[in-house]
Every structure is written in C-alpha cells, then in structure tokens.
Amino acid sequence: MKLTTEQVNLYKKDTFITIESMKLLAVITAFYLICIPSIQGQSLIQQLGYPEDAKLLILHADDLGIAHSENQATFDAFEKGMVNSASVIVPAPWFSEFVVWARQHPEADLGLHLTLTAEWDLLKWGPVAEQVPGLVNEQGYFYHNVRDVISHASVEEVEKEIRAQIERYLAAGLQPTHLDSHMGSLFNEKFFPVYIKMGLEYNIPVMINSDFMKKFPGVKPTIPENALLVDQVPMAFPKNYPDGMAEFYSSTLRSLPAGVSVMLFHCAYDNEEMRAVANNHPNYGAHWRQLDFNFFTSDSCRNILKEENIQLITWREIGALLR
C-alpha cells in the first residue's frame, strides 16, 4: 500500500520526529496486512470460517483488577453466566487476584485493558513504569481523565508504560488474548499509533472501537482498506441508564447486525466496597455494574442469544488468525 501525502502529514503533525513517524506508519500498515491478513478480500467473519450472515459476538467485561467486587462478579459471570471474555487493569490493586484466577482457568479469554487513567476519587493507582512524569498528577497517580493524559504525557512515556503493563502481565506467566484501552485513552490521534505498534510487536490482537474511527477520521487512512476489523462495539452510555440496562442490552441484542461484534460492559457487585470505589460516580457505578452482571447472567440473556441465533466467539479465535 502506498501512503498518501495526507497520511504522511497526519503523523508529521504528531509529537514524533518525522523519520520515526514514517517508520511507525509503515509498522501500522504492516500490522493490518501481516498480522490479520485479509485473503482475497475476505471479511473477518469469513476468515473465521462462518457464513457472511452470521452474528458473532464477544461478551466482554472490562475493568478486572480494580476491586475484589469487580473480580468476583466477573469470575462468577464467566462461571454461571454468558460472559466469555474480559480484560484486566494491570496497575490496579487486585491484579494478583486476577492472576490466581487466570492460572486456574487457562481456557478463559482474558486480555489486557491498557490503562493510563485512575478515574475514581477514593481508590487510586499509578504507572507500572518508572520515570514517566507526564503520566502522573501531583498526588503521584494517573490523571483522572483522558484529556489530562493527552495534554501531559508524551508518546514515548505512553509506549514505556504500555510496554511495562504488558511485561508485568507476561511475567505472571500469562498470555493476553487481546489488548484494549481503558476509557479509550489510546483512541486519539496522539497515542493510537503506539497502541497498534505494541499489538504488532507482541503479536496480540488489538480492539479498535468503531466510534473512534468516526470521532477521529484522521487516523482512518492509516488503516488499510483490507484490514480485518471488528464490525460493531456496542456499549451502554449514560443516556441508556435511566431506561434500565436490561432494556438496552435486550434491544441491542435483538437488533444485532451480522458480523463480528464486541459488547463492552462491567460486572461488579453493588456492595460496600464497590459503592466506595464509585463514590460520586453514578455513571458506570456500583448499581450500573450490578445491573450489567444481572443481565449477562440471566436466563433472559441466554434466551435472546438463542432466539436471535447469536453465536459467541472469543478473542482466542481471532488471535488464531495471527498464527
């Protein structure tokens, strides 16, 4: 694939030195062409061996590691419910509890929720890497929101931190089935190239949020037309909360289009611990996460999947295309 002037300029605008940007852009292109090669224009669903009209779904719980409540509810949802994929925040305090469970469940589809923020008021964490001053606030923790990360952190610091999180995950004797991005902090023009670079270097599939492609059309030219992408990434937003999570998830599943979808949510128990974690934070808070848990462990969810002929797949199957 030949790069357009527009594509090259996109990276020239970034904080990278131009020559480095050029190398990186080549790497990104290579990632999509080499790591998940599209054979003769086949879609991801075709390469996975399913008919074009199949509805394939990953039911993915984010935020493992932040609290015992989150870990336990997610583990329970794997064991008793329909949840079949999750990812962990490596710098979070309960990462070791995740490691114990992951070792006991080597078949589970578990990835790394790359994290550059610490969004809760009372429970905090910070970088795994050292000497990344642009990633920490005055209290020594990650910034509360993505905007501050983008304005303070350099691309080099973000790469250093992502690498440290992956290395700590690997050092636990585990292999992440995928990478994704907590609070979408890597879904911006500044850090997105590093995200892709790390996926390529470690040969791990990376999840790309489809909304990101709409919000930042500037990165679109960097993804070759024949790259294999997940088709939909549905997720509940605060506007959906008042009507109930079950209502949102039911209607989303009832109208799920054909293709590969990753549904993102968060399982936790609405208990003392989780209410303290989510202090002053009703959005994606303790009650919200309990409702997520309730739906994805319900008979209702199971029945809808069956009635709508939705087939669950995992990142393992997608990752197998890389090997």
Add this chain to the structure above:
Amino acid sequence: MKLTTEQVNLYKKDTFITIESMKLLAVITAFYLICIPSIQGQSLIQQLGYPEDAKLLILHADDLGIAHSENQATFDAFEKGMVNSASVIVPAPWFSEFVVWARQHPEADLGLHLTLTAEWDLLKWGPVAEQVPGLVNEQGYFYHNVRDVISHASVEEVEKEIRAQIERYLAAGLQPTHLDSHMGSLFNEKFFPVYIKMGLEYNIPVMINSDFMKKFPGVKPTIPENALLVDQVPMAFPKNYPDGMAEFYSSTLRSLPAGVSVMLFHCAYDNEEMRAVANNHPNYGAHWRQLDFNFFTSDSCRNILKEENIQLITWREIGALLR
C-alpha cells in the same frame, strides 16, 4: 553525650560507609536529646504533666489505607468508639479515602505507618519512590515479608522510600502526628537508624516498639539513657486469638501498668472485601479485625477504661513536647 566505642562499632558493622554512620549516630543521639528533651531526668509521663502513677493510653488502629473495609471500620471506631489514634499505609490503594476523611477531621490523631512490605496474597502495592529495585519482588510489588526486605534492600533505598511516603503524605496537605513501622520492618539493626533519622529530619515523633529493644539489644546503646520512651506497646498475637480478642484486651487493660502505653490493633469489617484481602491469612485477618473493632467500640471497653482510671492521650500531646 559522648559515644562509647561500642556505639560507634555498632554502626561500623552496618552497610553505611563509616563516615556516614558516624554522622547518623550523632543525629540519632540528637533526636532523643533535642527533640524530646528529658528535663532533669523527668519521665515522659511527668513531662506530659501527669502524676507518675497515671495510666496513659493511646488506642491505636494500624493499617488505614489498605481497604475500604479497614478505612470505614477505623473511621467508625473513631466516631463511635474509643479509638483515638491511627496510622495509614501511604502506598496502599485507598490512601486517597484516608486523605478525604483526615481533611474532614483535622483534630484526629493520624500518623504514617511506614511500609516496606505487601503481605497479602491477592491485594498488592509497591514503592512510592522510583529506582528502589531492592524493595521490589519479581512481580514489581513490595516483598511479602520483612526478612526479604532486610536481605534485598539497601539502607539508601529504604531512606528514599520512607522519604517518598512522608512527602506524599505532606503533599496531601496533612501533617502526620507520628511515624510507626508496618510489620516492624524498620525494627532491625539495619534500618532502625533511618527511621530515627527521618523522625528527626521531619520533626515527627517515632514510635519504638518495646519488644524491639529486647529482641535487638544491639541498638539499645544508641538510645541515650535520658531519652523519653513510651513505656508499653501491648498488642495481641496469634497465641491470644483462640481465647478471644475481648478477653485479651480486657485483661491487658485491667492490668495496665502506670506510664505511657500504646495499644496496637487493627479495625476492619469482616465482609467480602476484607475476607479477600486476608485470604489464607487468619492471623490479623478479617474476623480478627472485626473482633478488634467490636471490642474498641464496646461499652465493655469504655467501662474498663473508666474503672481502671485509664486516661486516653494522643501522639499530638507527645508531639507538642517537640515544639
């Protein structure tokens, strides 16, 4: 005070360069002579303005910051019970919850529980300082036990970490009323001088466990005869657990000698979170901490203190002698 050859040799044996050791020993001596000066051989209790036969007691809850359960139970025990002093683990995940409460309770007697270990299986934390490789295990956290800290960490690394913990505490706009040492990791010949040095430098009283003086008689000569020391530091040990914590604390308070005592314990609620924190760790575990909470918020405790004429004091009163 003039140093004996024995005192000097004690520090020559340490990992310090000899000249540094000599400077440090002078500092330690100064600490006791200058910071809490004994006037004409007066005891601590006399200098605090109490009669020699008074029974003065600090009811001290350790380990704030490790869990919401620990924080909430300790705050509740301050507000509803007899607990009147506590200290926090700065590198622990819930330090920010402590900061919020401490700012709302500027009168509370709150100190810094200097920490070099992460003893739980599923919940972990690590250094505040950077570039202290001797303080971290292969997973990047503090070592599980004190023995490993002593064998791997240098005195310089420990000083760097202690300093970082104090600086983070101060950066929160708070002033610790005292310093103490989690799991007694500073109560050994190698690290004890740093503990004293930091207390002096920041002008904060340091707690010295009386048992330490017995276990390590080698450090005794470094403490001048006229230093002001706490008289007793009673604490429940695993051998006391089978008979019940209430039984241990009641009998300890019933037989409390005159002088200044600091009673050490840990308040937490025996809930899901705390049981996960203390996984595989019945000693000082969730049930133990609930029993501690129960006793120090009970009418029984209140009555014993009254009947035995025990007067509660705080580290603030001791610290006032430094000013």
